Amino acid sequence: MIKKNNTNYSFAIYTLGCKVNTYESQVIASDLLSLGFNEVEFNEIADIYIINTCSVTNQADLKSRNIIQRAKHLNKNAVVAVTGCYTTLGKKYLSENKNVDIIVSNDQKLHLANYIIQFLNEHKKIDLNKNMLLNSNEFEYTHNLLNNEQTRAFVKIQDGCNMMCSYCIIPFARGKQRAKKKDIVINEIIDLVKNGFLEIVLTGVNTAGYYDEESNTNFYELLKLINAIDLNFKVRISSVEPFQITDEIIDLITSNKNRFCQHWHLCLQSGSNKVLKDMHRNYTNQEFINLVNKIKQKSKFTAFTTDVIVGFPTETEVDFLDTIQVCKTVNFLKLHVFPYSKRTNTKASYLVDLHGDIKKQRVNELLKLSDQLANIYLNQFINKEIDVLFEHSDELHLQKGHSDYYFKCLLRTDENLFRQKRKVKVKAILNGEAIVELVK
Numbered sequence: 001m002i003k004k005n006n007t008n009y010s011f012a013i014y015t016l017g018c019k020v021n022t023y024e025s026q027v028i029a030s031d032l033l034s035l036g037f038n039e040v041e042f043n044e045i046a047d048i049y050i051i052n053t054c055s056v057t058n059q060a061d062l063k064s065r066n067i068i069q070r071a072k073h074l075n076k077n078a079v080v081a082v083t084g085c086y087t088t089l090g091k092k093y094l095s096e097n098k099n100v101d102i103i104v105s106n107d108q109k110l111h112l113a114n115y116i117i118q119f120l121n122e123h124k125k126i127d128l129n130k131n132m133l134l135n136s137n138e139f140e141y142t143h144n145l146l147n148n149e150q151t152r153a154f155v156k157i158q159d160g161c162n163m164m165c166s167y168c169i170i171p172f173a174r175g176k177q178r179a180k181k182k183d184i185v186i187n188e189i190i191d192l193v194k195n196g197f198l199e200i201v202l203t204g205v206n207t208a209g210y211y212d213e214e215s216n217t218n219f220y221e222l223l224k225l226i227n228a229i230d231l232n233f234k235v236r237i238s239s240v241e242p243f244q245i246t247d248e249i250i251d252l253i254t255s256n257k258n259r260f261c262q263h264w265h266l267c268l269q270s271g272s273n274k275v276l277k278d279m280h281r282n283y284t285n286q287e288f289i290n291l292v293n294k295i296k297q298k299s300k301f302t303a304f305t306t307d308v309i310v311g312f313p314t315e316t317e318v319d320f321l322d323t324i325q326v327c328k329t330v331n332f333l334k335l336h337v338f339p340y341s342k343r344t345n346t347k348a349s350y351l352v353d354l355h356g357d358i359k360k361q362r363v364n365e366l367l368k369l370s371d372q373l374a375n376i377y378l379n380q381f382i383n384k385e386i387d388v389l390f391e392h393s394d395e396l397h398l399q400k401g402h403s404d405y406y407f408k409c410l411l412r413t414d415e416n417l418f419r420q421k422r423k424v425k426v427k428a429i430l431n432g433e434a435i436v437e438l439v440k
Contacts, residue, residue, distance in 0.1 A: 009120070010038045012046040014067050017054025019203040019238050021084060023154040024109055025052045028083075031113035048079045048116060052109075053086035055173060057341035061086055065093065072099045079119060083109045085173035087129050089344065095127055102126045106174060151391040151401075151419050152236070153197040157185050157222070158204030163241075165269075166280045167309065169343035170205060179210050182217040186225055193233045198421050199261070199389050201236045202226075208240035208249075220249050227252065227259050234258075234389075234404065234421075239265040239307065242291050243282045254298035262299050263333075263406040266291070268306040271326030272319035275312050280347070285326050292330050301380065303333040303405040308366060311340040311359030313351035320362055327369060333377050333407060335370035337363050374432050378407055381426040385439055388424050390417035408433040 011032050015025040028050060029039055040046050049071035053064035064086040071080045081102035082094055094103045102119055104112050108128050115126050160177045161170055189200050204210065210219040217225075226235055237253075237260075245266070253260040270276050271285050295302050308323060327335060339359035342349045388409045390401035399411045410433055411417070411424060424436035 008038075009036075009048060010040050010044075010046045011048040011050060011116075012040050012042040012044065013050045013052060014042045014071075015052045016060060016064055016067070017052075017056060017085065018205075019154060019201065020156060020159065020205055021052050021054060023156045023203055025050075026154065027110055028052070028112050032116070035113060035117070043074070045075050046078060047075070048081065049074070050081045050083070050112065053082060053084035053090075055085035055089045055169060055343075057338060057343075059339075059341065061089060064090070068097070068099060079116065081112060081116060081119075083112055085170065088173040089169065091129050094129065100125075103129045105129045151197070151389055152199040152201055153192040154201045154203050155185060155188055155192070156180065156204060157202050158207055158210045161206045161209070163206065163282075164280065164347075166278060166347040167312065167340060167343065169346055172345065174205050177206055177209055177211075179204075179212045182212045182215050182222055182225060185222060186229065189226060189233075190229060190231065193229075193231045196419060197233065198419065199234050199236060200226075201238055203238040206241065207238055208244035219244070220246060220252065223249065223252055223260075227256055234261050236261040236263060236406070237265075239267055241282075242266045242268075242288050245291060247294075250295055250298060254295060254302070257299070257404075261404045261406065262301065263303040263305070263404065264295065265305045265307075268323075268326065268330075269309050270312065270315070270319070271308075271323030272315065273322075275315050275319050275323075278314045278348070279309075279312065285322065289326065289329055301405060303377065303407065304330055305334040305336070305406065306330075306332055307336045307338065309338050309340050310362040310366060311354045313340065313348060313353055315340075315354065324366070324369060327366070327373065331373050331377055332370070333374055333405070335366055335373070337366045337370065339363050371432065374407075375429065378429045378432070378434060381405075381407075381434060382429065383425065383427075385423055385425050386436075387421055388436065389421045390419070392418065403434070409436045410434070411436050411438065413438065 013025050013029055015021050033039060051067050054060040068080060068082060071078060079101045080099055082100050083104045087094060087103055087105040094100050102115055104115055119126055158179045160175045162177045164171055192200060208219045210222055268288060269279055269281055273284050292304060342353055386403045388401045388403050390399050393399045397412055397414050399413055399417045401409050403409055409424065423439040425439055426434045426436050428435040
């Protein structure tokens with residue numbers, strides 16, 4: 001690569017996996033932009049390609065490898081930097097891959113910009129794939145993110161997980177549970193809102209497991225502090241574990257609709273009690289349903305989304321039917337469906353795997369059910385008024401946004417509604433999206 005000033009270097013980031021990865025990619029991009037680099041789309045020619053990988057499934061591993069290869073096809077002279085969870089599982093592949101110039105595991109991810117500068121100066125492969133998070137209780141801090149091209153801002157409040165579900169590799173890649181100090185969370189939210197963000201998304205690997213030891217602040221107490229902020233914004237909470245949701249959390253969220261979006265992403269994983277036990281999940285299907293019903297009693301139209309793993313090694317056809325029944329009972333807005341994927345060194349990896357055709361058939365069946373349930377849920381909003389945060393528009397003046405309940409809304413108007421929260425009336429449901437009109 002020809003030596004340049006920072007202002008002449010271009011970079012592109014490809015993010016796989018969870019919202020935590022999304023947040024961390026934004027941090028990396030912000031750091032590089034502040035150093036004078038220019039960001040381009042990943043499918044464009046760039047001097048530096050950054051792949052923020054995921055390793056939650058074998059498919060995620062494969063996609064991570066494919067994206068790494070794609071970067072060199074786009075520009076054979078480019079610097080390729082790889083970070084994220086696949087650096088833990090794919091150590092040998094990445095270290096031996098001549099197309100990879102920089103390898104940085106999750107514990108050093110937020111310093112990636114510094115390592116890019118180092119490589120540009122020294123032109124020597126950097127392999128920092130130690131991942132010391134397994135022995136760390138320290139939260140990795142970053143500067144506040146202020147991106148004026150976005151409508152909602154992510155605030156990472158927590159990282160790591162101590163639960164050790166039998167199928168999950170993430171604790172090995174992300175390390176022990178640790179939290180951002182409560183005062184820093186509050187100040188970060190205030191800064192973001194004052195810079196025009198109307199929606200804040202609280203995210204983490206185990207979000208509701210938040211606990212700031214220094215101030216003895218748990219997730220509920222953090223939410224109370226956020227609720228007390230005297231500014232105009234809404235809070236959306238990313239995925240949470242059902243057994244961590246207390247009555248006081250439910251009461252706080254459902255009784256403060258002007259502050260909290262009425263949308264819960266509760267991780268189900270299976271509707272079979274036997275499979276839940278084998279997965280080391282700390283609840284039963286009836287406890288999950290009871291939790292949902294308790295929330296619905298206090299907030300009738302609350303949207304529920306979830307993650308479901310099908311084809312776990314001990315899952316029988318009867319177990320799968322239990323999952324279908326729970327999904328129908330809850331009437332989820334959306335199911336995120338994953339075929340079980342054997343992860344090395346997890347307890348489930350020693351079980352006999354199910355045939356791929358069985359997994360595929362069950363995935364397809366649940367995806368079909370997801371569409372059916374979405375239509376049932378969405379149709380109850382026809383002729384009702386809701387709040388929508390508009391995010392972007394296309395050349396046909398079609399304004400697009402998400403409701404507080406997290407379903408997509410479409411509105412045709414010449415008015416630019418970017419970053420505006422407006423009241424609309426739902427006129428129709430089309431392909432899982434709401435067609436709306438402004439309420440005058």
